[in-house]
Amino acid sequence: MNSENAPDTPERTYTMGYSDAFQEMLHRRKAEVQARRLLGRLRPGLRVLDLGCGPGTISMGLAKAVEPGELHGIDMEPSQIEMARAAASAGGHRNASFRTGDATDLPYDDGAFDVAHCHALLMHVPDTRAVLAEVKRVLKPGGLFSAREMIGAASFSEPDLGVLGDIWKTYSDLLEANGGHSQMGRELRRVFREAGFSDVEAAASFESYGTVEDVDFFHRFAEGWFFSPETVQAAARHGLATPKDFDEWRHAMTQWKDAPGAFAAIAWGEAIARKP
Ligand SMILES: C[S@@+](CC[C@H](N)C(=O)[O-])C[C@H]1O[C@@H](n2cnc3c(N)ncnc32)[C@H](O)[C@@H]1O
Numbered sequence: 001m002n003s004e005n006a007p008d009t010p011e012r013t014y015t016m017g018y019s020d021a022f023q024e025m026l027h028r029r030k031a032e033v034q035a036r037r038l039l040g041r042l043r044p045g046l047r048v049l050d051l052g053c054g055p056g057t058i059s060m061g062l063a064k065a066v067e068p069g070e071l072h073g074i075d076m077e078p079s080q081i082e083m084a085r086a087a088a089s090a091g092g093h094r095n096a097s098f099r100t101g102d103a104t105d106l107p108y109d110d111g112a113f114d115v116a117h118c119h120a121l122l123m124h125v126p127d128t129r130a131v132l133a134e135v136k137r138v139l140k141p142g143g144l145f146s147a148r149e150m151i152g153a154a155s156f157s158e159p160d161l162g163v164l165g166d167i168w169k170t171y172s173d174l175l176e177a178n179g180g181h182s183q184m185g186r187e188l189r190r191v192f193r194e195a196g197f198s199d200v201e202a203a204a205s206f207e208s209y210g211t212v213e214d215v216d217f218f219h220r221f222a223e224g225w226f227f228s229p230e231t232v233q234a235a236a237r238h239g240l241a242t243p244k245d246f247d248e249w250r251h252a253m254t255q256w257k258d259a260p261g262a263f264a265a266i267a268w269g270e271a272i273a274r275k276p
Pocket of ligand 1: 014016026029051052053054055056057058074075076077080101102103104118119120121124125
């Protein structure tokens, strides 16, 4: 039995995992929202790379924008690549192709792409510099790189009910314990510049859960992901919170869902830059 299957020691360095609850969250995403700034700079014929593409929900819009150019997606998880291929086939995106691979060791030639994009990837990969060096290598001179990553400390739930801030904090701590970067969204401008990119433009935005349907979704997501046995065990294993803490937070989340002013928002930072 490998450590991933051992019930007492769920070894999970990629914090989110691939549960149905998280896949549901990924399936809400699309290029028009999550890659809005980049979309305005794409044109037909460009060759684009989507790193950590997941099930490809953002990749589809990128593929459409550069047709008849090519969209290449890469992700370390084979099941995500299968989903992305199925989405491309269902959407008739014949210019989109996907492969399994590691963002720190890209299987592409130097200067192979006009544009590289990633969404919610750098926050999870321990070696940021390795990813950026690879992106720089596979971009053509003058090529564009864009990224959008979470800012854990600026995300919130209202009303806080005295404990919901602890959920955001524990989530950030868990990312860090797994080698991730919970505040990467606010660090992108510096990180891009240190990696040698030029013309770096940074911005920030919120993903809002402020309607009855979205509050309901966010609560369901918390139930299915944050309060799952895997997350509870991982937090306990890293000494971040006890199962009793999670019981208290779960109760508060149910109260939150029914509060008349229930509102939650995830903060994201983004940057777009050029390879000199
Ligand atoms: C949070 S998901 C984001 C998926 C997609 N970009 C989106 O926002 O909908 C992060 C993805 O990055 C992938 N990933 C994590 N580390 C990776 C690495 N080193 N190389 C390639 N993919 C990686 C995971 O498998 C996962 O599918």
